[in-house]
Amino acid sequence: MKTENSVIELVKRQKRSEEGMVKAVEALEGRVHNAAARLLLAELRLDSSKHANICQEILNVSEKPKPENLWDARIESHVDMAAVRKELERHIQLEEAMLKDVEKIVATSRDEAIKLLLSHIAEDEKKHHKNIQMIIKKSYALAP
Numbered sequence: 001m002k003t004e005n006s007v008i009e010l011v012k013r014q015k016r017s018e019e020g021m022v023k024a025v026e027a028l029e030g031r032v033h034n035a036a037a038r039l040l041l042a043e044l045r046l047d048s049s050k051h052a053n054i055c056q057e058i059l060n061v062s063e064k065p066k067p068e069n070l071w072d073a074r075i076e077s078h079v080d081m082a083a084v085r086k087e088l089e090r091h092i093q094l095e096e097a098m099l100k101d102v103e104k105i106v107a108t109s110r111d112e113a114i115k116l117l118l119s120h121i122a123e124d125e126k127k128h129h130k131n132i133q134m135i136i137k138k139s140y141a142l143a144p
Contacts, residue, residue: 015055
């Protein structure tokens with residue numbers, strides 16, 4: 001139990017750090033005039049906000065009675081489960097299509113900034129695809 005409490009404290013600290021990053025980047029964004037730099041700062045802000053939300057969800061699950069681990073937090077009803085799975089699978093298909101388009105633009109563009117930014121999007125899409133597949137596999141393996 002002591003180990004679990006220290007993990008929870010680390011998650012709380014991580015959440016506070018991410019929230020601090022959101023505020024710091026927000027303050028900086030307004031002072032930056034380069035479009036590519038502003039876009040990357042916006043992404044940092046959004047990523048930090050997303051990370052803080054992930055930490056909050058971990059904390060929410062950890063407060064429930066006897067959670068074994070995060071995968072034990074199941075989707076409650078069969079209807080919700082089917083709808084969520086269908087949407088996740090649709091999202092994978094959309095991301096695959098977007099990834100093809102982005103890779104085509106990167107291959108044909110001569111602008112190095114465009115290539116860098118869109119390559120970054122392509123890497124994100126690949127990570128999202130992998131993570132969504134893992135969520136489907138783990139969440140639905142445990143579901144009734």
